[in-house]
Amino acid sequence: TAAEKGGHDHFMLKEIAEQPRAIADTLLGRVDEQGRLRLDEVRLPLGTVDKMIIVACGTSYHAGLIAKHAVERWAGLPCEVELASEFRYRDPILSSGTLIVVISQSGETMDTLMALRHAREQGSAVLAICNVNGSTIPREADAVIYTHAGPEIAVASTKAFLTQLVACYLMALYLAQRRRTLPDEEIAGILARLSKAPADVEAVLTTVEPVRELARTLKNQRCVLFLGRHVGYPVAMEGALKLKELAYMHAEGFAAGELKHGPIALIEEGLPVVVVVPSPKGEPTLHGKIVSNIQEIRARGAMTVVVCEDGDTAVEPYADALIRVPAVPTLLQPLVTTVPLQVFACELASAKGLDVDQPRNLAKSVTVE
Numbered sequence: 001t002a003a004e005k006g007g008h009d010h011f012m013l014k015e016i017a018e019q020p021r022a023i024a025d026t027l028l029g030r031v032d033e034q035g036r037l038r039l040d041e042v043r044l045p046l047g048t049v050d051k052m053i054i055v056a057c058g059t060s061y062h063a064g065l066i067a068k069h070a071v072e073r074w075a076g077l078p079c080e081v082e083l084a085s086e087f088r089y090r091d092p093i094l095s096s097g098t099l100i101v102v103i104s105q106s107g108e109t110m111d112t113l114m115a116l117r118h119a120r121e122q123g124s125a126v127l128a129i130c131n132v133n134g135s136t137i138p139r140e141a142d143a144v145i146y147t148h149a150g151p152e153i154a155v156a157s158t159k160a161f162l163t164q165l166v167a168c169y170l171m172a173l174y175l176a177q178r179r180r181t182l183p184d185e186e187i188a189g190i191l192a193r194l195s196k197a198p199a200d201v202e203a204v205l206t207t208v209e210p211v212r213e214l215a216r217t218l219k220n221q222r223c224v225l226f227l228g229r230h231v232g233y234p235v236a237m238e239g240a241l242k243l244k245e246l247a248y249m250h251a252e253g254f255a256a257g258e259l260k261h262g263p264i265a266l267i268e269e270g271l272p273v274v275v276v277v278p279s280p281k282g283e284p285t286l287h288g289k290i291v292s293n294i295q296e297i298r299a300r301g302a303m304t305v306v307v308c309e310d311g312d313t314a315v316e317p318y319a320d321a322l323i324r325v326p327a328v329p330t331l332l333q334p335l336v337t338t339v340p341l342q343v344f345a346c347e348l349a350s351a352k353g354l355d356v357d358q359p360r361n362l363a364k365s366v367t368v369e
């Protein structure tokens with residue numbers, strides 16, 4: 001009903017709008033006055049962990065791809081990320097030092113559950129990141145970090161994804177704290193920055209009207225490409241997944257560095273390409289390389305839609321449309337860059353007259369393999 005949607009046309013729009021609160025709730029009570037992380041729920045022998053494998057499906061898998069960067073950078077721990085449906089059917093090398101992390105909004109996804117069982121049979125400890133209290137995956141895992149997104153109704157995941165990112169950042173920082181791979185002050189600094197994320201997302205939400213207008217103009221397109229690098233690459237994949245799910249359009253997320261190895265052949269006159277640009281204050285070569293990618297595709301006729309940080313002027317001359325997000329540290333950027341892509345897919349699907357909350361052929365929680 002309209003009341004349940006809180007005045008929004010769709011549950012998805014309501015859930016997109018709830019993201020600042022969802023992030024704040026997921027952070028709540030997890031950092032003490034001294035700026036130290038309290039994740040007492042993770043009662044696992046983390047000292048002996050020498051490898052992490054993150055396993056998930058769909059949007060949760062994209063959260064895992066982003067988490068890998070944080071785990072390796074902050075906790076100095078080798079980290080692999082794999083689709084649950086693939087993990088289960090190869091012969092993953094697991095030992096007692098391997099920590100398996102499963103990410104699932106619903107806690108009921110069969111592929112992910114089977115991967116969890118497989119890992120536990122091999123003697124690995126499993127940490128779940130989950131949004132639904134008492135669901136099957138957290139019940140069978142050795143420990144669980146709950147995200148506090150609240151119930152997510154729309155089939156396409158939005159607020160659960162952002163809270164999964166927050167939980168992954170907390171997990172990586174907690175590992176860093178326990179393994180002493182980062183000085184306490186640095187951990188406290190990142191946590192302080194993370195506590196501003198709700199305000200950053202709120203700021204993005206106030207500036208999305210032009211994104212909606214842009215989406216409406218693209219409703220007759222057949223295909224949209226998404227490019228990103230580093231943590232922007234999984235964001236590109238997530239932007240593409242949303243467009244497939246909601247607007248039934250062919251959409252693909254590519255690593256910008258791979259353009260020249262194939263995808264650039266797809267560029268033709270008028271093709272919309274959404275580019276997620278890393279912060280110019282982060283790794284400077286990364287930013288420079290993506291700016292040249294934008295130039296290359298534009299020279300070949302692409303219509304460039306550029307998602308970049310406030311104040312990034314280097315991209316302006318090559319952007320047919322510009323979407324600005326607040327400046328945040330590179331690893332945290334997905335929290336802000338994902339939001340306009342959610343709005344983009346949602347609006348494009350509405351413009352096509354499609355059912356945003358319940359796209360054809362999809363289920364909120366897939367309980368078959």
Ligand code: G6P
Nearest residue numbers: 057058059060104105106109157
């Ligand atoms: C389904 C949903 C996706 C979701 C995926 C994983 O395919 O439609 O939105 O990302 O399952 O779900 P989970 O509950 O395990 O995160």
